[in-house]
Amino acid sequence: MSVTSPRTIFNSQDMKRRLHEILHENLHDKQYDSNQCSSLSKDLANRIKDALKTFGYERYKFVVQVLICQEYNENIQMNCRAYWDSETDRLAQTIYMNQFLICIATAFAVYYY
Amino acid sequence: MDDTHDTSFIVDEVSNITKEAIEATIGSQSYQQAKINTWTSNIVEAILNSLTKLNKPFKYIVSCVIMQKNGAGLHTASSCFWDNTTDGSCTVRWENKTMYAIVSVFGLSI
Numbered sequence: 001m002s003v004t005s006p007r008t009i010f011n012s013q014d015m016k017r018r019l020h021e022i023l024h025e026n027l028h029d030k031q032y033d034s035n036q037c038s039s040l041s042k043d044l045a046n047r048i049k050d051a052l053k054t055f056g057y058e059r060y061k062f063v064v065q066v067l068i069c070q071e072y073n074e075n076i077q078m079n080c081r082a083y084w085d086s087e088t089d090r091l092a093q094t095i096y097m098n099q100f101l102i103c104i105a106t107a108f109a110v111y112y113y
Numbered sequence: 114m115d116d117t118h119d120t121s122f123i124v125d126e127v128s129n130i131t132k133e134a135i136e137a138t139i140g141s142q143s144y145q146q147a148k149i150n151t152w153t154s155n156i157v158e159a160i161l162n163s164l165t166k167l168n169k170p171f172k173y174i175v176s177c178v179i180m181q182k183n184g185a186g187l188h189t190a191s192s193c194f195w196d197n198t199t200d201g202s203c204t205v206r207w208e209n210k211t212m213y214a215i216v217s218v219f220g221l222s223i
Binding site: 068 | 144146149150152153154156157158161164165172173174175176177178179180181183184185186187188189190191192193194195196200202217219221223
């Protein structure tokens, strides 16, 4: 089995900036509405995945997770862990808040040898 | 002889591992602000430990969200760019009287 190494390693900072832009464009004027947010979260996840593909990283697989929750004084805790190769694999995460909702978008980039 | 059993992501197997980890950590508990950080860490670590013991050629990502039940709404979605024949994911939703837990596991073949 031949193992390849990435020519360019996924850049978390660039990705985080792009995630924040996408969330701001789509959520700055939105309120929390149960029906709308169901399709909105799927739509955002797809947009972010498409944006990741345009960056042109070779041999990277992507997983994008979007969480939208209503701003209602609730307590919420999110934790994630990965079992991967820390030299090639990366994570980018951003949190967007307006007065009605909170959105957490996480992108994982995993290198395929 | 089933070759694919050792090298594919089996959703049922992972789902059982996830449910056991949630039950063991918060199965009998009520929401407590001070413990929630430990709970999410424990759930995620227990799942990762069980997954690595399966000895499959996979990288794993596990994510756990615990939310207090107070009437707020929550939506989660994921989108993946991977190989459909070998990679997979499993999401388990769990609740009791005081909290919701949503755990997602993604497995990517190497």
